[in-house]
Amino acid sequence: MRHLALRTPRVTGRRALGAITAGLIAAGGLGVSAHAAPAAAPAPAPAPAAVGQEGLALTPPMGFNNWNSTHCRAEFNESMVKGIADLFVERGLKDAGYEYVNLDDCWALPERDADGQLVPDPERFPNGIKAVADYVHSKGLKFGIYTSAGTKTCSSIGFPGALGHEYSDARQFADWGVDYLKYDNCNNQGVDAKQRYTTMRDALAATGRPIVYSICEWGQNKPWEWAGDLGQLWRTTGDISDSWSSMSSIMKANLELAPYARPGGWNDPDMLEVGNGGMTDTEYRTHFSMWSVMAAPLLIGTDLRSAPESAFEILTNDEVIAVDQDPLGKQGEVVSSEDGRWVVSKEMADGSRAVALFNEGSRAQRIETTAHAVGLPEARGYTMRDLWKHADTHTTGTIAATVPAHGTVLVRVKADRKWAQHPPAVDVSADGGTVTEAGRTERITSEVTDLGGTAAHSVSVALTGPDGWRIAPGSATSARALKPGGTLATDWDVTVPAGTSAGDRDLTLTVRYRTPSGARLTTAVPVTVRVGVPLPAGESALSDADPLSASNGWGPVERDRSVGESGAGDGGPITIGGQTFPKGLGVHAPSSVEYYLGGRCATVTARVGLDDETGDRGSVAFEVWADGTRAASTGTVTHADPARAVSADVSGADVVRLVVTDAGDGKDYDHADWADLRVTCA
């Protein structure tokens, strides 16, 4: 992490104990209702571009960088870089707009030569850098390189940085045919950032070669306020890693900077992780959708030579890329965000809006907004294109979809006189999130609503579950026609099979209908049912029970051990203030672990604190939630605090949620223990 002097690579295990991955169900059921445009934040006036840099990166740069997939490992070498350039051409990535093939750290030898020149590592690049650049250019692509605005680069091996060598290094890069420079921030000797980044800007300009200048100071000095005078993109955050928590927290930080993005000057929330394996495809589609709505640079960070086919499908979705590359150059603005339901709208050059309905939550949720709220003009109807399903519908104003956990529905909506040519959107939802037990029957109600200005015909609805689940409708499952605004509501009795283990399960609600012209349409959305297993009567250790859900900042939540940040069981004994506890949970902020109580339990108690293994670093806060009520909280806890007793009244609650926050200062070193975690039930 950024604050470690030595760079220990951290691997993150996204999947936490007991967590169940949401099914990859395409969300749908979209529609729009109407009012007046939000006042757009005034965008800062475009800054003058540096000499020789005019016209660079008028849309966000697209390309490849090896860092996220290789770090400094030996597979980062000439054959990899050439292989990527080959695939850019062969697999249609070049046609899709990917242009730059960029080297990151570790391409050089640790020492300059006797003339002060940089020396390419002969093992990785036996033919030098120019040969690689020539190869990339021969494919009609562009070539990028990396160094740091410091005495050494960021790798702990310590390759030469450009501080004090700006002009000769820039000259060397230009002579090699470099078209893009990523300029990092490590080992900067405390020299003012603006000064360091300005010197390199001048050095690049002095070469006379147009070189895209990527400023990588991790958002430390608010580069969005000054870097537009220097370069074409600036990192806004620390490094991304291939995990949901990393990607989503970077996304949220970057979303706040929307007013600063403009053609030739882009907020850079770091490179893509799509295809690297640490997230689900649903999450990678969210990553790619949100980077595009944020007009972020799209630098592929996976080794395409071994990437799964799904990565190609995501990375080459040309309708999503068109959102990113829209010539108006606006970054999407947050329209609303509540309980993990995000609506982000990007104004497009053709007057349409790209609207992302992003579900940060760990269960499917319905997300709704309106054409008016996303900034569209008043109109009788709007066409709405789903950019992942590649299908058009229309709406008279409501934009809504049931979105899977961690998923994003991305639509492009436009006021259109020809709206009626497209089928009406239908909004499909059900009251998911029901908490139940194996063997029980619960009633769930689904609703199908026509959001358009024309009728939906022959509407039928079906609810299906995993093997062994009994699902019986208690009311009508079809309607000859739904008028505009009409709803078909259906009750379902859902019986959970005996012996079902704790966790969330997704049922699938499928709606079929016909348009006035007879075309058949199908929309399927997930409906989450939460299955709990009753806890034993009397007092018991919660770490012996299976949680309903668990999420963690780094690595999996651990039972009866501290968190080790990567694999299961890699932590140590739970130890707070020198005291060791045999039982409890080891977590890493931000963390949330839920247990099913079924209204039968009275108290949850624990001794909480930061685990001794983080030394004197880290700070967290513990909270115990009984359904929607905060039943206990500690405030900020640091290493100086001994194990603190927590006791929460959970009487009557269905679910207890154990939350650890980063106490507002970022999640570094936040190894938190719920030691001796006990529950008392009837």
Ligand code: GLA
């Ligand atoms: C920093 C940057 C990363 C990467 C590494 C290389 O951490 O932020 O993107 O370039 O250095 O060491």
